[in-house]
Amino acid sequence: MSESTVIKTKKRFIAGAVCPACSESDKLMMWSEDEVPHRECVACGYSDTLNAQGQSIPSELGTRVNQSAPKVANPKVQTVQFFPNPKLKKPEA
């Protein structure tokens, strides 16, 4: 028995998410493998992962989605949280 199993979460559709490749909405599925978020579009087959910064890393499965897309992935898809720098905030005591 090994404990180094990759923990996969169930795939599920992201409501309101727009595919960065084909711009179809509600076609993106998301799941996590070993706490790495993966996304996949069921409409065009586009898939990517998100890095620690929440940025899209397209997988290299196919170059057909390798178009110079001016559109960035829908920010709604990425649940990134930017924590404010506490040093910038003066606590009002």
Ligand SMILES: [Zn+2]
């Ligand atoms: Zn797509």
